[in-house]
Amino acid sequence: MAVFHDQLNRVVSLPAVPKRIISIVPSQTELLFYLGLDTEVIGITKFCIHPEDKFKTKAKVGGTKQLNIEQIRTLKPDLIIANKEENERSQVEELMSICPVWISDIHGLDSALDMIRAVGSLVNRETEAITLCDDIITRFTHLTLPAINQKVAYFIWRKPYMLAGTGTFIDSMLQQCGLKNAIDKDRYPELTSQEVVTINPDVIFLSSEPYPFKQKHIDEFKLMLPKAKVMLVDGEMFSWYGSRLLYAPGYFSSIVKALTLN
Incomplete structure (x- = not known):
């Protein structure tokens, strides 16, 4: 046993x-x-x-x-x-x-890597899991992004608005991007439109999941916060903590590049 x-x-x-x-x-x-x-x-x-x-x-x-x-x-x-x-x-x-x-x-990259190694051990794939973790670590180590010093509000739901707060894996991935979470509440708080305006984020990320935000929602947020940069982002890159982490650093580089160019 x-x-x-x-x-x-x-x-x-x-x-x-x-x-x-x-x-x-x-x-x-x-x-x-x-x-x-x-x-x-x-x-x-x-x-x-x-x-x-x-x-x-x-x-x-x-x-x-x-x-x-x-x-x-x-x-x-x-x-x-x-x-x-x-x-x-x-x-x-x-x-x-x-x-x-x-x-x-x-909760973050370290616990995701621990999970991968542990699952590898569970299912008799230790070598493959360790190799995967080493590759992920290498890619994140080579992710050298400038500290943008901008506050980002990461939306995961609409009606009501729900955002990724502190203590979440998404929050840890935002930090990997050199961004500061505009939400200082724990987990996934619900906010009213007025509360969003009061927070006044520099950047708004509209995630592709679990709510399928689309281009039409960008207009909605630009009316609410005309000075903010509003972007659709791939939710899987910010919230999937398995082998998809291989691709997250490259995606984060493209996101930061788009923010600095705009």
Whole structure:
């Protein structure tokens, strides 16, 4: 019996290397496929859209916060990989009656790298996970961006407006870009239009997920804050903490370049 600890410091015991894995976190699903677990992953959520060919062929077990528990039970997994923030606690606790559940808790780059290494160990892909982490570290180390000294408001939802605050992975990625979060509230606060105006950010990022902000919303924010720079940004680059981190530094460079040119 192999004994592991997840990022909540829970003991997770596995009698053997897992052969039937369900991932209920999109970025961790992508990571599992990156590590070569094409056969072992038997179930994913409807939001686990990468890689596209695997999304088309794998069983869908509902959404990250609206899981089909009975379907998961029917699939007979021997490991479920979850996340403290992205999944509902009550549902995750129910899944624990089916099989071992390993839960991640991500706040920044270091905890994301710890997760990758730990998952690699869980699924017998230690070498691949370490190589991936080394590559990610190298790319972030080479990310040398100027401190722009601008306050950014990162919007994740509309009606009501919800923004990424402190203590979030998104906040840590904004810091990697040399930007300061205009929101000093914890987690994902809701703000009124007047509160947004009062904060008066220099930059507004409209994320592609979970709310699908589009070009038309740029006009809405420019009316609200005519002096602010308003940009659509790829939410996956700011909030996916698996193998997609390989591409984040290059994307952040392009974002900062666009800000300094405007």
